[in-house]
Amino acid sequence: MNEPLNLDGNVLEIKERKQNMDKQQLKEREARVIELAVVFCNEHLDEECAELCTKMIQKLGRKRSNPLQSGRLEIWAAASVYTICSINFMFSKSSRLNTSSSEIAEYFGASGSTIAQKSRTIKDLLKISNVFDPNFTLKEIADRNPFNHLVMRNGFIFFDD
16 A cells, blocks of 8 residues: 655655554654654744743643644644744744744644644643643743732732732
8 A cells, every 4th residue: 555655755644543542652642742842942942932832742641532642743743832832922023032823834844724723722622821821831921920910818809019
C-alpha cells in the first residue's frame, strides 16, 4: 500500500486510531508536541513562553480522553503556541514579545483557521479564559492584572492598599 507523501518526500502523518495507542505512544506524541512548541518559542519568543507551552501540553496529556492521541502533532504545537500568545496579548505590536498568527501558521505549515479552531478546543478542554488565566499568563502580565489588587471584606470588594 502506497503511503501519501508531502512535498519533501516524507510520509505524511495520518490520524492514528485512538484505541491503538498505549501510554508509551501517547507520551512520545506529547514529548514531540512539546519539542515542536519549545523550538518555536526559543526561536521567536522566550523561555518563559516555552515553559508555559510545555505546561499546557502536559496538562492536555493528562486529560482522561487525551486529545493529543489524534491529529497532526504540528497542529497541536501550533495551537498551544497560539493559545499562549493570545492569552498574553502577543498578537499586539505593542507587546514586548510579539508575533502574528500568520507567522505561527507559516512556521508549522498549517492554516491559521485550523490553528485557531484547535486553540479554541484547548481553551475549552482546559477551561482557559481569554485573558488573565493564572496558569498560563506571563509573569509580567500577571503582575499587571488589576484583579490581583482586589480583596473581599464583609462581602464587599475593595482595592487592596
